[in-house]
Structure formats: structure tokens, C-alpha cells
Amino acid sequence: MKVFIKNKVLITLGLLFFTSLSAYYYIHNQSKHQQFLIASLQDNDFFIFSTSQLSGEPKTRFDYAIAKIININDSEVSYQIGSTSYRYKKDLIKAIRLDTLMIDNYFLNEIRTLSISELQTLSENGSIIELMRPTGRYLFGGLVLEEQKMKLIQPTYNLQEFNESAVESYQLGDIDTAFALFKKGAESGETWAQINLANMYIDGEGTDKNIGSAIYWLNTAYESGNPDAQPKLKLLCQEYNHLNNEICSRIL
Known part of the structure; x- marks a missing residue:
């Protein structure tokens, strides 16, 4: 029993040391990045x-x-x-x-x-x-930045009513309504709603966190002609490459 308690204490101390060391290196690296x-x-x-x-x-x-x-x-x-x-x-x-x-x-x-x-x-x-x-x-x-010196070579996106209503609800703090409206918009083909629905799945807002669903909707938005979905999709696939997602395997 004493040996068990001793081992448990040693394991706890080891975990505390590892956590402290990890926190130190994170703060140190973050500080160096800010200075850079x-x-x-x-x-x-x-x-x-x-x-x-x-x-x-x-x-x-x-x-x-x-x-x-x-x-x-x-x-x-x-x-x-x-x-x-x-x-x-x-x-x-x-x-x-x-x-x-x-x-x-x-x-x-x-x-x-x-x-x-x-x-x-x-x-x-x-x-x-x-x-x-x-x-x-x-x-x-x-x-966060407009594209510079880009000519409009195709028609702008159609008015995406579900997405606009969803963003308004989100900004008012009504997350459940925002999620429901993003989902309706995504299912009806609104590409901005598809991107924002993916963000909701990433953060688990208004729904359970689901990276697979986020990847699916970002890919759907990109394949439907919204180029802004592609960088987000690549970043997500790189971050969760351990999931071996079929969509990610095609684009990475």
C-alpha cells in the first residue's frame, strides 16, 4: 500500500513538473514570437x-x-x-x-x-x-483583408438571406438560432452559410463539435464556387491530419 501511494505521489509530481515545463516553454516561445x-x-x-x-x-x-x-x-x-x-x-x-x-x-x-x-x-x-x-x-x-488589385471576372454571389439572418442572430448572442439558420442556408446552397456552419462545428457552438462536418461543409462551399473556403479548409486539414479524412487526403 505504501509503495502504491509513493508511486502515485511520484507520478503526480512528474505530471506537475511536465505541465510546468510545457507552460514555461509555451510562454517563452510566445514572448519570442511577439518580440519578432x-x-x-x-x-x-x-x-x-x-x-x-x-x-x-x-x-x-x-x-x-x-x-x-x-x-x-x-x-x-x-x-x-x-x-x-x-x-x-x-x-x-x-x-x-x-x-x-x-x-x-x-x-x-x-x-x-x-x-x-x-x-x-x-x-x-x-x-x-x-x-x-x-x-x-x-x-x-x-x-480580415480585402484582396488587392483583383478584377471582378465573374458575377458576385447571390444574396444569401439565411446567412445574413444567421450572422445577425449570432452577433445578438442567439447562438442556437444562428446555427439553425446557417444550417438551412448551407443545405439550400448558400456558400457563406456553409463556411459559417463549418465554423460552428469547429467550435461546437449551437451543436456538438464535429471536425468531419466542418471539413465537409468547407469543401462543399469551395466546390460550389466560393474560393474563400479553400484556405480555411487547408488549415483545418493540416491541424487535424491525424483524422485521415477522405476530403483532406485529396487536397493535402
Whole structure:
């Protein structure tokens, strides 16, 4: 019995040590990545920030917001902040995945500036929570940048009523209704609804998490002519390549 207890204690201590070591390396690598981005800032980098810490105002329930860097010179950056704040960082990330940053007037017109040294200090003290660089036009799998210098060579998508209603419900916090409307839109051939339904399956919002279903609907949207589904589909297949999904095996 004593040997069993001793072994259990040793296993527990080993797990605690491993967890602490993993957390240390994650934080260390995250810090190095942030330092690299600050040292190599580019137009259209983004940062998540605490509205109360950045402005000095009292903290509210909705304290997370995003900013887009629009210009950089030797000593300072110019940026615009998003018009919406969020209660949790995960809520902001979900909004990004829903392409919310592409809504007209999402970013306020006011242009603000920070010196590079101020940006560094705000990153170190936690006011700037995360500095991010899009992959192509995407961040967390959501569209955040318009395509530049692209000619319209085919008709625009038809009005996708279910999708628009679903996005409105989602932004109002009615997740179940949003999921139901995205599903109706997806089944009726609305490609944006198919992409957003996939996001719901990825996060398990309004339904159980189901990566297979997410891959299916992203692939359906892409094959139906929505090119914005392809980067998200590839990212998802790369992240879950251990699932040996048939669709992913064709595109990777």
C-alpha cells in the first residue's frame, strides 16, 4: 500500500513538473514570437488589446478589442481600432472567424499612433495581449483583408438571406438560432452559410463539435464556387491530419 501511494505521489509530481515545463516553454516561445513581430512590423498586422489598460479607463465586462496597423515609419505606427469590444478573447476570435472584421465600418475612422517603444512597453505589461500577422488574407481562419488589385471576372454571389439572418442572430448572442439558420442556408446552397456552419462545428457552438462536418461543409462551399473556403479548409486539414479524412487526403 505504501509503495502504491509513493508511486502515485511520484507520478503526480512528474505530471506537475511536465505541465510546468510545457507552460514555461509555451510562454517563452510566445514572448519570442511577439518580440519578432514588433521588430518586423508590417502594414495590416493586428493586435488584441485590453481597452481599459490601453485607455486608462475603468475596466468593463467587455474589455477585449482588436486594432489594425495601417502605417509604419521608423519611430511610430498608425492604427485603427475596432468598433466592438468583447467580454472574452475567445469571443473576439470567434468574431474574426465569422469574417466580422470585413463588415463595413467595423474599424473606426479615427487614426491613432503609438511609438515603437510604447508598443513594446504595452506588449510587455499585458495591455497588448497578442500581436498577430495574417496568413495571406486570413487570421484564425477568418477573412480580415480585402484582396488587392483583383478584377471582378465573374458575377458576385447571390444574396444569401439565411446567412445574413444567421450572422445577425449570432452577433445578438442567439447562438442556437444562428446555427439553425446557417444550417438551412448551407443545405439550400448558400456558400457563406456553409463556411459559417463549418465554423460552428469547429467550435461546437449551437451543436456538438464535429471536425468531419466542418471539413465537409468547407469543401462543399469551395466546390460550389466560393474560393474563400479553400484556405480555411487547408488549415483545418493540416491541424487535424491525424483524422485521415477522405476530403483532406485529396487536397493535402
